Amino acid sequence: MIKAAQQVLQHIFGYPSFRGPQQDVIETLLKGDDALVLMPTGGGKSLCYQVPALVLDGCGVVVSPLIALMQDQVTALEQLGVKAAYLNSTLNPVQVQNIEESLLRGELDLLYVAPERLKQPRTINLLHQSKLALFAIDEAHCVSQWGHDFRSDYLQLGMLHEMFPSVPRVALTATADERTRKEIIARLGLEQSQQYIAGFDRPNIQYRITLKQNAKQQLLRFIHNEHPNDAGIVYCLSRKKVENIAAWLAEQGYTALPYHAGLSADIRATHQTRFLQEDGVIIVATVAFGMGIDKPDVRFVAHIDLPKSIEAYYQETGRAGRDGEPANAWMAYGLQDVIKLRQMLEGSEANVEHKHAERHKLDAMLGLCEITSCRRHVLLNYFGESANEKCGNCDTCLNPVDTWDGTEAAQKAISCAYRTEQRFGVNHLIDVLRGANTERIRQFNHQQVSTYDVGKELDVNQWRSVYRQLVARGYLQVDIESFGALKLTEVCRGLLRGEERIQLRRDVAEKAERKKSPANGMKSADNKLWEALRACRKELAQEQGVPPYVIFHDTTLMDMVTYLPETLEQMSRLNGVGESKLGKYGETFLGVIRDTQVSSRGHGSLSDTVAQTYELLCDGKSLEDVVKLRDLASTTVHQHGAVLIKLGMLALAKIVSLSEKDVSLIKSTMLELGVDSERSPLKPVFEALAEQFEYPVLSCVRADLLLELDR
Ligand SMILES: Nc1ncnc2c1ncn2[C@@H]1O[C@H](COP(=O)(O)OP(=O)(O)OP(=O)(O)O)[C@@H](O)[C@H]1O
Ligand SMILES: [Mg+2]
Numbered sequence: 209m210i211k212a213a214q215q216v217l218q219h220i221f222g223y224p225s226f227r228g229p230q231q232d233v234i235e236t237l238l239k240g241d242d243a244l245v246l247m248p249t250g251g252g253k254s255l256c257y258q259v260p261a262l263v264l265d266g267c268g269v270v271v272s273p274l275i276a277l278m279q280d281q282v283t284a285l286e287q288l289g290v291k292a293a294y295l296n297s298t299l300n301p302v303q304v305q306n307i308e309e310s311l312l313r314g315e316l317d318l319l320y321v322a323p324e325r326l327k328q329p330r331t332i333n334l335l336h337q338s339k340l341a342l343f344a345i346d347e348a349h350c351v352s353q354w355g356h357d358f359r360s361d362y363l364q365l366g367m368l369h370e371m372f373p374s375v376p377r378v379a380l381t382a383t384a385d386e387r388t389r390k391e392i393i394a395r396l397g398l399e400q401s402q403q404y405i406a407g408f409d410r411p412n413i414q415y416r417i418t419l420k421q422n423a424k425q426q427l428l429r430f431i432h433n434e435h436p437n438d439a440g441i442v443y444c445l446s447r448k449k450v451e452n453i454a455a456w457l458a459e460q461g462y463t464a465l466p467y468h469a470g471l472s473a474d475i476r477a478t479h480q481t482r483f484l485q486e487d488g489v490i491i492v493a494t495v496a497f498g499m500g501i502d503k504p505d506v507r508f509v510a511h512i513d514l515p516k517s518i519e520a521y522y523q524e525t526g527r528a529g530r531d532g533e534p535a536n537a538w539m540a541y542g543l544q545d546v547i548k549l550r551q552m553l554e555g556s557e558a559n560v561e562h563k564h565a566e567r568h569k570l571d572a573m574l575g576l577c578e579i580t581s582c583r584r585h586v587l588l589n590y591f592g593e594s595a596n597e598k599c600g601n602c603d604t605c606l607n608p609v610d611t612w613d614g615t616e617a618a619q620k621a622i623s624c625a626y627r628t629e630q631r632f633g634v635n636h637l638i639d640v641l642r643g644a645n646t647e648r649i650r651q652f653n654h655q656q657v658s659t660y661d662v663g664k665e666l667d668v669n670q671w672r673s674v675y676r677q678l679v680a681r682g683y684l685q686v687d688i689e690s691f692g693a694l695k696l697t698e699v700c701r702g703l704l705r706g707e708e709r710i711q712l713r714r715d716v717a718e719k720a721e722r723k724k725s726p727a728n729g730m731k732s733a734d735n736k737l738w739e740a741l742r743a744c745r746k747e748l749a750q751e752q753g754v755p756p757y758v759i760f761h762d763t764t765l766m767d768m769v770t771y772l773p774e775t776l777e778q779m780s781r782l783n784g785v786g787e788s789k790l791g792k793y794g795e796t797f798l799g800v801i802r803d804t805q806v807s808s809r810g811h812g813s814l815s816d817t818v819a820q821t822y823e824l825l826c827d828g829k830s831l832e833d834v835v836k837l838r839d840l841a842s843t844t845v846h847q848h849g850a851v852l853i854k855l856g857m858l859a860l861a862k863i864v865s866l867s868e869k870d871v872s873l874i875k876s877t878m879l880e881l882g883v884d885s886e887r888s889p890l891k892p893v894f895e896a897l898a899e900q901f902e903y904p905v906l907s908c909v910r911a912d913l914l915l916e917l918d919r
């Protein structure tokens with residue numbers, strides 16, 4: 209039977225081999241046994257039940273908590289030619305009846321059901337009359353009250369075992385901890401099941417935690433340098449900040465949409481759909497966003513506020529790079545985050561035991577931020593997994609952090625809090641240490657304390673770094689009653705008495721990283737084909753109203769660029785091309801490859817100098833870089849840019865950073881003034897726009913406009 213499973217994998221899904229424990233899980237289910245599967249986000253849990261449902265007689269019933277998730281999965285399965293459907297509250301009675309009838313006739317391979325629907329007698333009856341292949345309980349942690357997504361309807365799922373004793377069951381989750389796992393087993397009656405636990409590592413995600421200085425500008429630089437055209441998620445703590453950051457990114461010319469629980473259901477649904485269906489949308493969200501989002505090509509997850517626990521951090525960052533291609537988990541973190549979260553925690557109404565647990569989790573999270581060794585190592589250890597000392601794909605591995613003996617500085621910092629009666633916050637303490645002459649210092653007569661003016665050797669930022677590390681490591685504690693005053697804790701003693709030394713992290717400003725996208729490092733001709741394939745995919749997706757990745761994943765398009773298939777047979781060997789998609793889209797994409805290949809040979813017509821600029825821009829260099837590297841005038845390089853835009857080889861946004869609003873303002877002015885060829889003068893436009901935009905910029909926009917008019 210495993211042969212049959214292999215065939216399904218290759219012919220239907222278009223994948224050459226199983227991943228991790230998939231094959232073992234599938235074998236277990238094919239034998240008729242139950243299984244519990246723990247695999248990380250994006251690890252490939254769906255195939256564990258989809259493949260056996262296709263191999264076995266009868267229909268696989270999948271319990272899934274989110275309606276959006278069901279729709280996504282069914283859409284994707286339909287593209288593969290699999291007969292799949294869902295039953296949930298979005299359907300009208302006629303639709304429900306149609307699906308019920310096809311199930312009874314044995315026409316369905318997979319049926320997705322919401323848990324509240326499953327427990328209804330009508331549904332149970334229906335299932336009793338149908339031939340069933342298996343039950344899959346997806347997102348099984350929803351059955352656990354300790355988990356973070358408890359659903360009372362999940363509790364009823366324990367009954368499936370008694371009602372359908374001969375139908376194998378598989379429960380699947382990405383939630384790691386022991387307690388949740390035990391609860392799933394107990395509540396679903398899976399004591400006899402085989403357990404499959406995959407590692408939690410997501411090697412393609414690069415973890416980076418950087419010192420927060422000006423979070424907004426840092427975020428912008430990160431997106432601008434590394435992900436200018438990519439889809440991503442930015443997490444913030446408050447709704448207000450979500451709105452603010454989304455609006456600001458939009459002003460900078462990005463498609464950024466807010467998402468939080470305070471927005472109407474309509475708006476949330478629209479924004480989520482745009483995120484899934486359009487290319488390069490950035491969602492700015494509170495933690496309310498993301499569960500079950502099955503978008504494979506999210507290239508970055510950015511945190512500009514600290515998550516409350518490592519579990520949350522792992523889950524949220526896990527939404528990046530589900531397709532296995534390089535992705536970034538980037539976070540900016542600073543003293544204020546530590547103080548704010550400590551305050552929130554102490555101020556919460558929760559009971560003592562709960563608070564204790566939360567404090568523990570926050571400490572672990574802060575520990576992850578402050579460590580000077582490998583982030584991934586700590587992350588995996590936290591989930592009980594051993595790992596290499598160095599992963600080579602996190603900030604501390606890539607740019608090792610210096611430490612320094614901070615014993616003396618720490619002693620000064622702590623005594624300063626003590627001498628000023630533990631009643632003041634960081635800013636004032638630093639003023640005292642650095643001997644400032646402020647109103648407050650005079651008011652409290654703090655020139656007289658022994659720590660006044662003893663800390664000139666460090667600047668304000670360095671002192672902030674010392675205090676942050678002392679708070680994060682629990683030497684100092686934030687007093688919420690007195691507005692963030694720092695108080696000493698028991699642990700200080702050894703340090704103050706000189707019995708203990710302390711190593712501190714030497715904070716450095718973040719270095720700019722190179723762009724890490726699938727298209728990164730492509731030669732120019734490849735890049736052109738890549739863009740052409742993406743455009744073709746987008747068009748097909750729009751025609752059908754489905755997300756582009758449902759047609760083909762980026763990985764499949766990358767394969768096309770690498771292998772340049774010329775026949776359907778060659779195309780069928782690529783990752784992610786099954787029979788159904790080969791039939792539907794094979795010829796179309798072969799056509800794109802053929803046409804683009806022919807026309808790129810024609811690009812010999814590009815002058816050498818423009819071609820050189822093009823190579824550099826495709827390499828991820830900015831226009832300014834090219835100006836410097838080639839020692840050319842900025843105007844000249846802009847001219848090259850205009851040529852490339854006009855040829856459709858580069859997007860306008862690659863060359864000039866203008867907001868969408870500005871671009872459309874310039875274009876409409878040009879249209880009004882009758883700009884219709886490369887020879888149309890720009891002076892009237894320059895003047896009509898009050899000399900706001902430089903000529904080189906205008907000439908690039910003109911090129912883009914002409915390209916549009918051409919089409
Ligand atoms: N054997 C395989 N070969 C190639 N790609 C695979 C394989 N198995 C799964 N994938 C791909 O991996 C991606 C993630 O799979 P899936 O949606 O099943 O993740 P998941 O484990 O359910 O994650 P989540 O916890 O977020 O729901 C999918 O895009 C899928 O096509
Ligand atoms: Mg899943």
Ligand SMILES: [Zn+2]
Pocket residue numbers: 581582583584585598599600601602603604605
């Ligand atoms: Zn590392």
